[in-house]
Amino acid sequence: MTTPPEDDYLNPTTEKKAxxxxxxxxxxxxxxxxxxxxxDAIFLLAEMNFFGNYSHPKNYKEAFRxxxxxxxxxxxxxxxxxxGFMYAIGIGNSVERNPAKSLMYHTFAALSGNTRSQMTIxxxxxxxxxxxxxxxxxxxxxxQVADKAIAFSRSGPPGGQVIQRDGYRIADEQGGVYGEGAxxxxxxxxxxxxxxxxxxxxxxxxxxxxxxxxxxxxxLKATFSLGRLHYEGSRTMxxxxxxxxxxxxxxxxxxxxxxxxxxxxxxxxxxxxAKAAAYLGRMSLRxxxxxxxxxxxxxxxxxxxxxxxALCQFELGLMYxxxxxxxxxxxxxxxxxxxxxxxxxxxxxxxxxxxxLDQGDISTATRYFELAARNxxxxxxxxxxxxxxxxxxxxxxCGVATAYYKLVAExxxxxxSSFPEANSAYDNGDKETALVIYMMAAEQxxxxxxxxxxxxxxxxxxxxxxDSLMPWKKSTSSLFKNTVLALIYWTRSAKxxxxxxxxxxxxxxxxxxxxxxxxxxxxxxxxxAADTHQSAQALWNLGWIHExxxxxxxxxxxxxxxxxxxxxxxxxxxxxxxxxxxxxRLRSFWNTITNGNVNSIHEEPEPQKSWxxxxxxxxxxxxxxxxxxxxxGDDADFMDPQYADNPLTDExxxxxxxxxxxxxxxxIIIGLAGTLAFLVYYRQQRQNQHRRNEGQRAxxxxxxxxxxxxxxxxxxxxxxxGFFPPPGDPNYANWVAxxxxx
Numbered sequence: 001m002t003t004p005p006e007d008d009y010l011n012p013t014t015e016k017k018a019x020x021x022x023x024x025x026x027x028x029x030x031x032x033x034x035x036x037x038x039x040d041a042i043f044l045l046a047e048m049n050f051f052g053n054y055s056h057p058k059n060y061k062e063a064f065r066x067x068x069x070x071x072x073x074x075x076x077x078x079x080x081x082x083x084g085f086m087y088a089i090g091i092g093n094s095v096e097r098n099p100a101k102s103l104m105y106h107t108f109a110a111l112s113g114n115t116r117s118q119m120t121i122x123x124x125x126x127x128x129x130x131x132x133x134x135x136x137x138x139x140x141x142x143x144q145v146a147d148k149a150i151a152f153s154r155s156g157p158p159g160g161q162v163i164q165r166d167g168y169r170i171a172d173e174q175g176g177v178y179g180e181g182a183x184x185x186x187x188x189x190x191x192x193x194x195x196x197x198x199x200x201x202x203x204x205x206x207x208x209x210x211x212x213x214x215x216x217x218x219x220l221k222a223t224f225s226l227g228r229l230h231y232e233g234s235r236t237m238x239x240x241x242x243x244x245x246x247x248x249x250x251x252x253x254x255x256x257x258x259x260x261x262x263x264x265x266x267x268x269x270x271x272x273x274a275k276a277a278a279y280l281g282r283m284s285l286r287x288x289x290x291x292x293x294x295x296x297x298x299x300x301x302x303x304x305x306x307x308x309x310a311l312c313q314f315e316l317g318l319m320y321x322x323x324x325x326x327x328x329x330x331x332x333x334x335x336x337x338x339x340x341x342x343x344x345x346x347x348x349x350x351x352x353x354x355x356x357l358d359q360g361d362i363s364t365a366t367r368y369f370e371l372a373a374r375n376x377x378x379x380x381x382x383x384x385x386x387x388x389x390x391x392x393x394x395x396x397x398c399g400v401a402t403a404y405y406k407l408v409a410e411x412x413x414x415x416x417s418s419f420p421e422a423n424s425a426y427d428n429g430d431k432e433t434a435l436v437i438y439m440m441a442a443e444q445x446x447x448x449x450x451x452x453x454x455x456x457x458x459x460x461x462x463x464x465x466x467d468s469l470m471p472w473k474k475s476t477s478s479l480f481k482n483t484v485l486a487l488i489y490w491t492r493s494a495k496x497x498x499x500x501x502x503x504x505x506x507x508x509x510x511x512x513x514x515x516x517x518x519x520x521x522x523x524x525x526x527x528x529a530a531d532t533h534q535s536a537q538a539l540w541n542l543g544w545i546h547e548x549x550x551x552x553x554x555x556x557x558x559x560x561x562x563x564x565x566x567x568x569x570x571x572x573x574x575x576x577x578x579x580x581x582x583x584x585r586l587r588s589f590w591n592t593i594t595n596g597n598v599n600s601i602h603e604e605p606e607p608q609k610s611w612x613x614x615x616x617x618x619x620x621x622x623x624x625x626x627x628x629x630x631x632x633g634d635d636a637d638f639m640d641p642q643y644a645d646n647p648l649t650d651e652x653x654x655x656x657x658x659x660x661x662x663x664x665x666x667x668i669i670i671g672l673a674g675t676l677a678f679l680v681y682y683r684q685q686r687q688n689q690h691r692r693n694e695g696q697r698a699x700x701x702x703x704x705x706x707x708x709x710x711x712x713x714x715x716x717x718x719x720x721x722g723f724f725p726p727p728g729d730p731n732y733a734n735w736v737a738x739x740x741x742x
Contacts, residue, residue, distance in 0.1 A: 023054060034066075042070045043079065050082070051433070060092025071105070077112035080105045084117060088443055091436070092479070099130035110141065115416040116444060118144050119409060123445030126402060127495065135398040139389055142405035149412030150382050157286035158324055159315075159347075163378065163411060166235050166419035167441070169448045170426060171455045177500040181572035184499045184534050188570040204236055215247075220272045224251050231279060231288075235423065241289030244279070251276035256303060270307050277304035278311035285315060285324065294325025313340035314348040321351070330355065341368065346375035353383065362393030381407045410446060417441050431456060432479055442489060447496040450489045454501065457486035460513055483514030494525075502529040503538045510550070519551025530562070536570035539563075540577065547584055555599045556588040 019027065027048075033041035046066030048056040064086050070079035084105030090097035103124060109117035122141035125134045154160045169185075176183020184190065208229070214222035227247030233239035255273035257263055264270075281300030284293045298319065304312035317336030320329045334355050340348030353368030366387060372380035385404030388397045413419055422437035435456050441449035457480055487508045493501035506525030509518045523545055529538035543562035546555050560581065567577040588601040 019057075020055070023056060026054075027056070037073060039070060039074065039076065042066055042073070043076070046070065046079070046082070051436075058092075060086070060094035063092075064094040071108075075108065075112065077109040077114040077117070080109035080112070081114045081117045081120075084109060084120070085440060085443060089439055089485070091439070103130045110144075115145055115148060116440070119416055119444035122406070122409070123443075126406070126445070127492070135402055139398050139402045139405060142402055142409050143385070143389065145409035145412075145416065146382055146385065146405045148415055149408050150379065152412050152415050153378055157288070157292075158318060158322065159282070159286060162232070162239075163414070164233060164235075165411070166413060166423060167417070167446060167448050168235060168423075169451050169455075171451065171500075177451075177455060177458075177504060178537055181570070182537050184537075187536055187572050188534055191570070191572060204234070208237075215250075220251050220254060220269060223247050224272050224276055227251070227276065227279065231283075241283065245283060245289045248276040248280050248283075252280060260299070260303065267307075271309075274304035274307035274309040274312065277301070278309050278315065281312065282315055285319070294319070298325055308339075308343075310340040310343040310345040310348070313337075313343075314345055314351075317348065317351065341371070344371070344375075346372040346377040346380065350377050350380045350383070353380070357383065362387070366393065376411075378408055378411045381411075406445070416444065417446070435479065442492070447493055447498060450493040450496070451498055451501055454486050454489035454493060454504070456480060457482055457489070458504070459483060459486075460507065460511065483508070485514075487514040499529050499532055499535050499538070503535055503541065506538070506541065510545075519545070521551075523551040530565075533565075533569060536566040536573040539566035539569060540573060540580070543580065543584075547580075547587070549598075556584060556591065557599050557601050559584055560588075560601050 027045075030041045030045050034045055043066075046063050047053055049059045049066065050063035052058040064083070067079045067082045067086070070076045071083050084102045085091075086095055087098045087102035087105065103121065106117040106120045106124075110121050118141050122138050122145065123129070124131055125141065126138035127133065152161060153163060171177045171183075172185050175181065175186040180186045181191065208226070211222045211226050211229075215226055224247065227244045229237070230240045230247065231244035252273055255263055255269050256277075262270075277300045281297040281304065283289055284300065285297035286292065297315070301312045301316045301319075305316065313336045317333040317340065318324070319326050319333075320336065321333035322328065334352065337348045337352040337355070341352050349368045349372035353365040353372065356365035356368065366384070369380045369383045369387075373384060381404045385401050385408060387393065388404065389401035390396065409416075417440075418437050419441065422434045422441070425431070425437070426434035435453065438449045438452045438456070442453045459481065460483075487505070490501045490504045490508065494505050502525055506522040506529070508514060509525060510522035511517065523542070526538045526541045526545065529535045530542050539562050543559045543566065545551055546553075546562060547559035548554065563577050563580050563584065566573045585601065588598075590596070591598050592600045
């Protein structure tokens with residue numbers, strides 16, 4: 001029985017490429033040595049077949065055979081790690097995917113100290129891939145890598161290694177997974193909004209050209225920025241220490257003469273010159289781009305110290321802490337560290353925290369480590385991980401420790417990853433090599449590597465494909481035609497809080513790509529992404545599925561709400577949202593006039609509840625009216641001081657179980673006040689009636705001529721000429737009672 005030929009996931013054809021004569025001779029020699037179980041020869045043949053080194057054609061089946069042979073021969077950890085990787089991916093159809101065997105081989109390699117396998121099994125225990133989630137195992141293995149990362153960071157010249165991050169999401173270079181304006185990284189609050197003073201759309205080369213132009217015009221800040229860019233380097237520009245030194249010297253010479261005297265009193269120039277002096281001193285201290293000289297470093301640091309530069313303060317503290325060219329003085333070092341730490345300099349905060357930790361002041365040390373961790377300092381993360389893992393000064397927290405160890409391990413990219421090679425291959429158009437290297441990093445738990453693999457494997461970037469109309473375009477390798485693997489990596493990336501990856505998961509479940517279509521799961525993915533209020537695409541998708549009733553109950557009114565939220569989230573969604581709303585209103589109108597079963601678009605009046613008298617009184621008393629208290633700070637003014645700093649305590653809420661009788665007391669007071677008002681009213685009526693009766697009996701006796709007196713009567717004056725009724729007057733009793741009736 002014949003079967004179709006197996007696909008070669010890398011080569012479109014199964015024909016073997018002819019080797020050059022020198023390469024063929026080398027391969028023959030290596031194969032001869034491999035037959036004699038020469039380990040180096042076996043490993044080299046495996047590497048050549050896997051990576052295509054020395055222009056050797058890639059052959060994953062042969063590479064797997066060689067790696068497995070070496071792993072079985074003497075337990076070579078590198079070979080075990082590669083076998084575990086190939087079992088995890090099933091790459092090149094060299095072997096069937098088997099996550100369990102992958103975990104086994106990685107475990108063997110990790111026990112032998114292989115850093116990549118240690119990262120891999122730490123991530124698997126952390127997320128529960130092919131094994132139950134185990135926080136303690138994850139913390140243990142991440143700590144193994146974190147220890148190596150810190151050792152690498154502390155190695156090298158004074159101050160440690162300069163660790164440059166090379167990993168990035170390749171989709172972000174095109175505006176994100178869904179393109180400019182539709183992805184989270186390029187829409188809403190993250191949108192690139194160009195303006196007269198904005199360089200949001202400028203390339204790195206444009207920025208360099210602009211800074212160079214301003215530097216030539218005498219802008220010292222631009223000159224210093226150029227020096228710093230060349231000193232620190234970036235993913236797209238290698239470090240150039242000699243050029244950086246030249247720019248820093250230009251700035252310094254504008255402020256200091258050779259003998260150290262000032263050339264100007266301009267404070268603005270002095271601040272920029274102090275920063276340049278700090279970098280010149282740092283380069284002298286570390287021997288970067290020049291011969292190492294502690295004496296010159298000390299001179300530059302002291303010059304910059306006059307203007308209060310934080311880097312100068314930190315580097316001087318470092319020199320006194322380790323006795324570099326000066327007498328060792330930890331107390332003086334702590335003073336310099338504190339001055340720099342007060343300026344939010346992360347390295348100084350970390351070193352100051354270490355000094356407090358050595359003295360046993362855990363709380364102060366932790367506070368400084370947390371301040372430094374805000375700026376992503378690797379040693380701060382490591383110390384926080386150690387404190388949490390060992391329960392020093394606090395209760396042990398495995399989850400917090402694992403998270404910190406993972407951050408430390410992933411920051412030291414050079415010890416276990418090859419991102420520069422992957423980035424270079426991708427930039428040069430060799431996407432196959434880039435994909436393989438990104439896969440290796442993705443298995444180690446790097447989120448951006450997982451997003452890169454999923455993006456490269458994604459065959460559904462657009463519903464329209466014009467590849468069939470371009471026969472001259474090179475056919476895509478079958479390695480990229482793996483929607484199942486794409487969904488796996490979209491899922492892993494989404495679990496690490498990548499919102500666009502979560503939306504992509506919904507697309508795959510909606511379209512049935514690499515998995516059976518599941519509308520409910522698609523709706524769940526969109527809803528989860530929409531809950532962050534950052535993805536207009538997720539909100540628009542939710543509107544669309546509610547409009548069409550896919551995976552959820554059809555609801556035009558709810559669909560409109562999601563469309564509106566998409567526009568509120570990102571102004572770039574204006575056109576698709578408006579077009580969708582036009583269509584939605586037409587459908588809703590037709591549904592209304594035909595008495596359809598779908599909930600149409602309608603206004604949402606605020607509900608008005610009719611209250612009884614007792615409910616009205618209770619709500620009135622409970623309502624914190626502005627007549628009685630100020631609009632802000634009422635709770636703080638009357639809060640018990642022992643709960644003012646932390647109201648979220650058990651004691652703070654203990655009073656909720658005690659019945660509050662303030663309402664009952666208020667009702668009693670209102671009842672008594674009403675009774676008193678009724679008695680006063682009744683008494684007033686009795687007094688008025690009594691006054692009228694007395695007036696009718698005394699009217700004949702009180703008629704006395706007043707005009708003959710010739711004196712005008714004042715308002716309110718009585719007939720006897722006094723303001724108050726005499727004791728014999730009938731109104732005397734009313735006046736004594738309080739003037740009721742007047």
